């Protein structure tokens with residue numbers, strides 16, 4: 102790749118705009134950094150000492166939309182691959198430059214226009230890191246309502262390109278519900294607005310994972326910032342009663358901000374963590390037992406069993422079948438966390454009365470909800486110690502309608518449970534169905550066995566989801582990892598995608614080898 | 625693209641959606657799907673054969689637990705609603721607007737409307753979709769209730785005026801039918817209050833229009849609804865009947881952000897012909913139904929001035945079928 106020519110192009114753009122040129126970085130460090138995102142498989146490869154397989158030839162840090170336009174034109178003229186990169190927080194390999202070329206970092210595209218906010222509209226550049234954008238909106242009394250766990254390390258462009266979901270999606274919706282229209286740079290280096298007209302181009306650009314063009318910004322739906330919170334925890338014996346409660350709540354028209362149900366073992370793990378005690382102290386379980394006043398005399402025996410299970414967990418991730426079976430026998434309490442957020446106190450009280458009054462489960466009071474709010478972004482970052490200890494951890498987020506939910510949960514848990522230790526929570530609920538977020542941890546004798554087990558786990562999980570007729574990814578996108586499962590959600594989709602891709606990107610420069618063009622084997 | 629205007633599409637030969645082989649063959653032969661043929665502006669591009677879609681075997685089915693209605697594309701909204709009501713569900717305001725139109729015809733039209741409850745648009749109500757492409761291949765989008773698996777390829781068929789193939793069946797989001805509804809009418813000068821109510825009470829409130837006024841629909845029976853009703857009554861809203869459906873196909877429909885609503889009325893030579901059709905969190909849809917030729921010209925001029933704001937758009941009947949799209953993505957498949 103002729104980096105000097107690219108540099109000259111960017112200097113000419115800068116001279117026209119009388120500003121400094123966009124930075125090009127072709128150092129070994131930068132190329133290694135942009136060779137992967139947060140896909141655990143690539144992290145495992147790195148742990149195994151493998152050098153970066155997919156470095157870009159150069160990283161360009163665009164400082165404005167005109168840089169993006171010129172980089173696209175430059176790449177097109179030379180047939181150089183171009184991968185748009187936001188935070189690189191994707192967990193499926195979507196931003197990995199498998200064909201080299203330019204990694205176009207967009208984080209400096211952070212313009213913001215809130216002059217139409219009174220009418221619920223704000224323009225934001227694609228490079229905004231979620232947390233910074235939310236902070237800026239909050240300063241103006243507004244919220245976007247999009248709170249992915251990765252909010253500190255992911256961008257608006259990434260959310261749009263992967264159809265992301267935030268933790269409060271039951272209230273605010275997914276990113277596709279929050280975008281009114283967007284602007285992208287097309288293959289010929291033209292700025293295209295997607296709103297209006299008959300065809301819904303926004304729907305085609307959202308979720309396109311960089312394959313149709315580079316999103317430079319979007320008009321978003323913003324709301325008054327809700328500053329009044331009310332929350333409650335509830336106890337459910339098994340997941341079924343709480344799932345019924347969630348479904349009825351939503352179908353009656355309520356939209357609580359927080360609606361999260363943890364299965365038995367996720368309740369135990371997250372409950373112990375929330376209380377800030379050592380993981381061996383089953384604080385939630387004992388609190389729950391005190392609250393309902395039952396089986397307290399059995400607590401000592403249960404505590405001993407739980408301590409034993411903890412010790413087992415540390416040692417025996419390598420024997421997942423026994424571990425999963427053991428966990429099933431020991432734990433049976435599930436935690437449901439419900440929270441409402443409103444801009445004024447009177448409304449918050451009214452909504453809380455409606456929502457909490459509609460849930461017929463034993464209440465644990467506000468503590469579990471307050472704990473969840475205080476630690477809501479922590480858990481995703483706790484994977485590193487486990488990776489460093491030779492294990493692997495990953496998450497799988499799937500969705501289906503309410504009629505199929507129990508079946509999906511059972512089938513996927515069973516399929517994953519043959520390979521790894523698995524737990525789940527239900528955290529994005531809709532009128533017609535709900536998503537399930539499985540977290541799993543596995544162990545094998547060495548790194549290459551770990552990689553093989555990781556692949557086998559995902560194969561088994563995705564096959565089970567497809568066989569259950571459910572959506573194979575609710576919000577993490579496709580990337581390299583789930584490309585083989587795309588047809589489960591879009592049977593015959595490849596034949597639709599090919600002409601769209603040919604029309605949008607005839608030279609094949611935008612994130613080549615992704616979505617339906619992805620090779621079928623893991624790299 | 626040349627067009628033949630000598631054909632009345634409503635006389636087109638039937639095509640049975642339940643016969644997969646016939647559907648694929650018809651698609652390969654250049655199918656232009658026809659629903660109820662209510663969209664009289666339809667023109668038949670040369671090389672396409674209009675076929676009226678029917679379903680000889682499949683019927684509307686409901687899954688009440690999942691609040692979902694599954695229907696062949698040839699079913700009318702009224703047929704789907706009747707089946708839904710039988711299971712305690714409703715498809716809501718879409719039915720008022722399009723009762724005799726087919727579901728496929730509403731989704732296939734280039735025109736679209738924001739903000740009919742419960743899902744804002746007919747397109748927004750669609751969960752799963754099955755279609756045949758114009759090369760005769762089947763496509764099934766099944767990622768309900770939500771997915772992040774790539775772009776939303778259902779959009780290829782929505783608004784394609786039948787040129788991308790035919791929608792065969794869809795699953796639609798419904799709502800429980802047992803709601804107690806309250807309709808409140810309010811002067812449009814209080815638009816900001818209405819918009820705020822919609823955004824704070826999205827699930828229980830929706831708005832339409834009657835003349836130049838706004839009419840808010842509230843699902844009652846909750847404390848949150850009481851708070852919403854008090855806010856509206858404090859802004860001089862009064863109880864009213866449900867707004868009547870449109871009498872005729874509107875000449876033009878535009879969507880405009882709430883803060884430009886009064887500009888749109890100001891731009892109309894005869895504001896009494898303007899009607900607020902539907903309202904969503906950020907935009908209001910306005911229709912104009914002129915009966916004279918001069919009125920129709922005026923409507924077009926109004927639409928042009930009402931859409932000078934970059935966030936306002938012509939969104940329905942006024943878009944000429946052959947108008948170029950802004951992106952090559954639009955016409956690809």
Ligand SMILES: Cc1cc2nc3c(=O)[nH]c(=O)nc-3n(C[C@H](O)[C@H](O)[C@H](O)COP(=O)(O)OP(=O)(O)OC[C@H]3O[C@@H](n4cnc5c(N)ncnc54)[C@H](O)[C@@H]3O)c2cc1C
Nearest residue numbers: 187188189190191195249250256258259265266311316481
């Ligand atoms: C700890 C952790 C927690 C997470 N929690 C969540 C969660 O709660 N919800 C959730 O949805 N996801 C979550 N994720 C996944 C990830 O954060 C999302 O997929 C996010 O949307 C990716 O944004 P990004 O800016 O990092 O995109 P990147 O990883 O940089 O890119 C992702 C894809 O989008 C494309 N892309 C990026 N920017 C643009 C652009 N401007 N134009 C065109 N294409 C573009 C890239 O080419 C790539 O294909 C989590 C990840 C981690 C590591």
Ligand SMILES: Cc1cc2nc3c(=O)[nH]c(=O)nc-3n(C[C@H](O)[C@H](O)[C@H](O)COP(=O)(O)OP(=O)(O)OC[C@H]3O[C@@H](n4cnc5c(N)ncnc54)[C@H](O)[C@@H]3O)c2cc1C
Nearest residue numbers: 659660661662663721725726728729730732785786791872
């Ligand atoms: C009084 C009145 C009020 C109206 N109010 C509204 C309103 O509030 N909101 C609104 O959105 N519309 C409204 N309309 C317009 C109405 O929605 C359309 O006329 C209707 O959608 C057409 O349905 P149809 O079955 O008659 O389709 P047709 O006229 O048969 O077809 C319409 C288009 O869709 C295509 N098509 C038909 N079936 C399929 C299929 N299965 N797959 C793919 N493409 C297909 C056709 O090729 C054609 O291009 C109104 C119309 C009238 C007359």
